[in-house]
Amino acid sequence: MELFKSSDNTKEQPLAFRMRPRTLDEYAGxxxxxxxxxxxxxxxxxxQLSSLIFYGPPGTGKTTLARVIAHTTKSTFTTMNAVLSxxxxxxxxxxKSKERYALYQKKTILFVDEIHRWNKAQQDALLPWVExxxxxxxxxxxxxxxxEVNSALVSRSRVFQLKPLLKDNLFQIAKSAIFDSERxxxxxxxxxxxxxxxxxxxxxxxxxxSLLNAIQLAVETTPKRFPPPEGEEILISMKxxxxxxxxxxxxxxxxxxxxFDVISAFIKSIRGSDPxxxxxxxxxxxxxxxxxxxxxxxxxxxxxxxxxxxxxxxxGIVTSAAAAFDRVGMPEGRFHLTQAAxxxxxxxxxxxxxxxxxxxxxxxxxETGEVPNRLRDxxxxxxxxxxxxxxxxxxxxxxxxxxQQYLPDSLAGETFYTPSDCGxxxxxxQEVIKRREINLExxxxxxxxxxxxxxxxxxxxxxxxxxxxxxxxxxxxxxxxIFSKAVIAPHHxxxxxxxxxxxxxxxxxxxVTSGLVSAIPGDRPLNPxxxxxxxTHASGLPEFERPQIHNTILSKFTSxxxxxxxxxxxxxxxxxxxxKRSYLKHIKELTSPGGIVVLSEVxxxxxxxLTELLMENLFTTKExxxxxxxxxxxxxxxxxxxxxxxxxxxxNYFIEAGFxxxxxxxxxxxxxxxxxxxxxxRWFSPSSxxxxxxxxxxxxxxxxxxxxxxxxxxxxxxxxxxxxKLRVCPLSATRPxxx
Numbered sequence: 087m088e089l090f091k092s093s094d095n096t097k098e099q100p101l102a103f104r105m106r107p108r109t110l111d112e113y114a115g116x117x118x119x120x121x122x123x124x125x126x127x128x129x130x131x132x133x134q135l136s137s138l139i140f141y142g143p144p145g146t147g148k149t150t151l152a153r154v155i156a157h158t159t160k161s162t163f164t165t166m167n168a169v170l171s172x173x174x175x176x177x178x179x180x181x182k183s184k185e186r187y188a189l190y191q192k193k194t195i196l197f198v199d200e201i202h203r204w205n206k207a208q209q210d211a212l213l214p215w216v217e218x219x220x221x222x223x224x225x226x227x228x229x230x231x232x233x234e235v236n237s238a239l240v241s242r243s244r245v246f247q248l249k250p251l252l253k254d255n256l257f258q259i260a261k262s263a264i265f266d267s268e269r270x271x272x273x274x275x276x277x278x279x280x281x282x283x284x285x286x287x288x289x290x291x292x293x294x295x296s297l298l299n300a301i302q303l304a305v306e307t308t309p310k311r312f313p314p315p316e317g318e319e320i321l322i323s324m325k326x327x328x329x330x331x332x333x334x335x336x337x338x339x340x341x342x343x344x345x346f347d348v349i350s351a352f353i354k355s356i357r358g359s360d361p362x363x364x365x366x367x368x369x370x371x372x373x374x375x376x377x378x379x380x381x382x383x384x385x386x387x388x389x390x391x392x393x394x395x396x397x398x399x400x401x402g403i404v405t406s407a408a409a410a411f412d413r414v415g416m417p418e419g420r421f422h423l424t425q426a427a428x429x430x431x432x433x434x435x436x437x438x439x440x441x442x443x444x445x446x447x448x449x450x451x452x453e454t455g456e457v458p459n460r461l462r463d464x465x466x467x468x469x470x471x472x473x474x475x476x477x478x479x480x481x482x483x484x485x486x487x488x489x490q491q492y493l494p495d496s497l498a499g500e501t502f503y504t505p506s507d508c509g510x511x512x513x514x515x516q517e518v519i520k521r522r523e524i525n526l527e528x529x530x531x532x533x534x535x536x537x538x539x540x541x542x543x544x545x546x547x548x549x550x551x552x553x554x555x556x557x558x559x560x561x562x563x564x565x566x567x568i569f570s571k572a573v574i575a576p577h578h579x580x581x582x583x584x585x586x587x588x589x590x591x592x593x594x595x596x597x598v599t600s601g602l603v604s605a606i607p608g609d610r611p612l613n614p615x616x617x618x619x620x621x622t623h624a625s626g627l628p629e630f631e632r633p634q635i636h637n638t639i640l641s642k643f644t645s646x647x648x649x650x651x652x653x654x655x656x657x658x659x660x661x662x663x664x665x666k667r668s669y670l671k672h673i674k675e676l677t678s679p680g681g682i683v684v685l686s687e688v689x690x691x692x693x694x695x696l697t698e699l700l701m702e703n704l705f706t707t708k709e710x711x712x713x714x715x716x717x718x719x720x721x722x723x724x725x726x727x728x729x730x731x732x733x734x735x736x737x738n739y740f741i742e743a744g745f746x747x748x749x750x751x752x753x754x755x756x757x758x759x760x761x762x763x764x765x766x767x768r769w770f771s772p773s774s775x776x777x778x779x780x781x782x783x784x785x786x787x788x789x790x791x792x793x794x795x796x797x798x799x800x801x802x803x804x805x806x807x808x809x810x811k812l813r814v815c816p817l818s819a820t821r822p823x824x825x
Contacts, residue, residue, distance in 0.1 A: 101302035102295045104269040105262060106150050108157055112262075114294070115255035116147060118577040119246045123602040123649040126246060129630050133159050135195065137216055137223040139231045139240065142248030145293030148226040151248075152197045155224065161193040162186055168203035173211050180215050187220055194221050201225035202234035209236035216242055246600065250292025257287060259294050263301055271305055275319040282327040300327075349376075349384055352427075356385075357392045361431040368427050378416070378423060382408040385426050396436035396509035403429045434509030441502040448502070458494060560755035564657060564686045564814065565589055567753075569597070571818045572653050572684045577601045579649065581676060582633075583640055583656035584608035588620060590655055595633055603633040604651070606643050609662050641672055650678040657686045660736065662728055670743035677821040683745070684818045687736065690729040691721035692813035696769070696779070696799070699761075699808050704798050708787075713795065716782035733815040745819035752815065759810035761803040770796040 107113040110120060110127060120127045129135050135155070140148040156163040164179060183194035196212075198204070215221045216239065223243060225231070231240050251259075260283060263270040286304070290297035304322045306312040314320060348370055355363035371381060385404045393400040407426035411419040480486050505511040505518050568590065574580060576599040585591040585605040594603045605620070612620070617637050624632045636643060640659075645651075654677055663669045677683060695717050702710050721729050733750045740748045770792060772780040783792045 100299065101263060101270065102298040105259070105266070105298055106153055108154065110154055110158075113147065113151065113154055114258045114262075115251040116151070116248050118575075119248070119600060120151070121579075122647050123579045124577065125600045125602065125630055126244075128602075130155055130158055132630075133161070134630070135159070135161075135222055135224075137239075137243040139201070139223075139225040139227065139235065139243045139245045140248055141227050141229075141231050141245060143228060143250055143292070145290075145295040146248040146250060147294065148248055149199060152199075152224050152226060155195065156197070159195060161195045161222065163195045163197065165197040165199070168198055168200045168208075173208050176208065176211055180212075180221065183215065183220050193219075195224060196221050197224045197226070199226050200228075202227040202229040202231070206236065209239055213238050213242075244600065251294055252292070253287055256290055256292070256294060256297050257283075260287065260297060260301060263298055271320075274305070274313065275317065276305055276322070277319060278322045278327075279324060282322045282324050285324060285327045304329075348374075349381070352381075353384055353388055353392075356388050356427065356430045357435065359431055359435060361428055364427050364431040365424070368423060372420060372423070378411060378419060379408075381423060382411065382426070385430060388430055390439055392435055392437060393430060393433045394436045394439045395511045395514075396434040396506055398510055400430060400433050434506075434511075436506035436508055436511050438503055438505055438511065441504065445502040560757060560812065560814075561589060563755075564753075564816075565593060567816050568655050568657070568684050568686055569593060571816065572655055572682060574598060574653055575601075578652045579678070580604070581606065581651040581654045583654065583659045583673075585612075585620060585635070586657070587616075588623060590657065591620070591633055592623070594655070595627065595631065599631070601652075602649070604636065604645075605633050606636045607639050608656070608659050609639060611637050611639060641669065643672075643676075645676060650681065651676055652678050652681045654681070654683045655685070658688055659685050660739075661687050661690070664728060666731070666736070666739045667742060670739055670745070674743050674745065674821055679821055679823040681821050682818060683740075683821075684816075687815045687817065689731075689733060689813045689815050691732060694809075694811045695721070700799065700802055704802060705795070709791070709795055709798075712783060712786055713779075715786070716779050719782050720778060733817075736815060736817060740817070740819045744822070746822045747820040748817070749819070750815055750817050752813070755812045755814060757810050757812065758807050760807050761805070763800060763804045766796065766800050766804060770799070 110130060113120060118124070120130075126138075140151060142148055152165075156165075162183075164182075166175060166179065179194075179196060183196070186192045186194055198212075201209075212221070212223065213236065216223050223239065225235065225239075225243070227234060229235075231245055264276050264278075265272045267273045282304075286297055286300045290300065304326050305320055308320050308322060308326055309318060348367055352364065352367035352371065355367055368381070372378075382404065386401070386408070389401040389404045404426045407422040411422040414422065503518070505515040507515055572580075574594065574597045576597065578598055579602040580594045580598055582591045582594055582603065582605040584607060591603070591605050611617075617635070620635050624635060654673060660666050660669060673683060697710075697713055697717060700713075705713065733752065737748050737750050769778060770780045770783070772784050780792060783795060787795075
């Protein structure tokens, strides 16, 4: 069955069919999966596809993307529709695929539209051939594949989620349809009056197919006959546009993901006490034809889960509204839906009922679960076993209460219910706590902390992991801080500057599964050993998941195909750069609009200084004063751009480069550092490139005095391990989105 079979009467096909893209460059939207540099685009261009599943609402381009692949691949591309095809058709296709591979070593790509429509047996029939590579599967589904598609197929496929198209994408599609002379209406004088095209795009609501159908209806029904006489203008008015697309397309399947996402948003808005959001999500469900009984059921749950005893009347209000709705029905029943929803949204909140699940966990984890003797049924075994002995009848005491332990002895002192300080529960909170304290006192059990439901010491576990991870603790913390701020998504394009041994690079590769990771050195190219080590490590990854490692320094780096990056990360990228302003302007050019740069920079001027490690009495007064003057010059002078800057300077450089939302932090790490003789020699050698101790001391005191000071420092520190403070500035900035 050929869904994409070419036809001689293409011009007779609907506009939506004619305008389907033929190449990736014509494909509109879904930049997060097929934009320049993305994993899927690279796989399609290289014709090296693995099995794929496209998941998304109608009209987002799933079948269209498969059509583009069909036009670009050298493999045999065949198609099936799960609604119209059964196991017999599938087996025939599998046999053809096996034969092609055996005779010509040619792979087969099988596109299955609406794959979720196949039952388990049909999907199972496909599995062995996907697994052994006879068939490369491309499935398209409007349902969540993790629920509706065989888990074994999903685990062997890359899943790409397509989103409703943005208005800019729809405008691009509409423009192509209006001006394309071959496939669209470019040979006619089509003109949309003010607001007409915007109306069609707005009502299409992300569905390209609906938009193109509406444009076709508007264009072909406006003239008295179509096609019109040559030169006749086709004017599309707002009225025509409204008639062409009567109702907003609602991407809402009552059995699909969006159904559950919207009800989730509705309940979370109730929980968050936002009546405006509650009314919005309620209206969205009613507009889409959601079953009111489903909405009432979820509100009944919320009345107990989210409001509970903070307002005991809430459950009754929702129950009454549901009963009234059953009597009245729609459309007037919308008032009862609204009343119940608004009551819950504005009611005081408490989730104390969740204490039941703590109790359930205790029940599941206990070994015996013996009922204490005093609580057992004394009517049968009081005399023989003493059941019920010691029980105190509360109604015989003042206020109908007496201190008494009701939990099993193994759980004495455990707490499951914590009344909130809202609504009705606020009025009973103090009494509940007081009675609990008295009960605890009579058992000799201190008021407990509920440790069973929380990790005992997460920070300690993390600390232990870092000690055994192979990285210095402070490096692991800096890495985690960078990724916490960067918030990298699987589809992002990420540039790692100054990759070093790969601390940031390999973590980026773990997080990016369908985008692109690139790496470039900072101020100097990687030496052969460093470069080869990264390439060797990368070769262990699947080909299209490997990072692109360039050995071109940032100031000379130009990305291929004009690729820009949503995230740029790095450590000590600016620390050794003299012209930080120009450097940041280059970084901005590589950053996508709205993209984020996250760096971590050691601030030399705020870290340990040499004189902090030396004893003053080893030097003459003049020598010591000159050393201090040298440090002041090195760390606070415009002559020393490598060291004479602060975190605030960095922030200003970013702002000058055109970044916004610039945030800086301040962290301090203490590490052990071995001072070598070679390091001391570099510090005190005059340099043409880096102004340091040697330059200043030779200027002020001459070469002989410089040698004396160098010798004293070497005798004091050479070969010793000293505590070294690092002042680190975590920094993030955003490239503004151009308007």
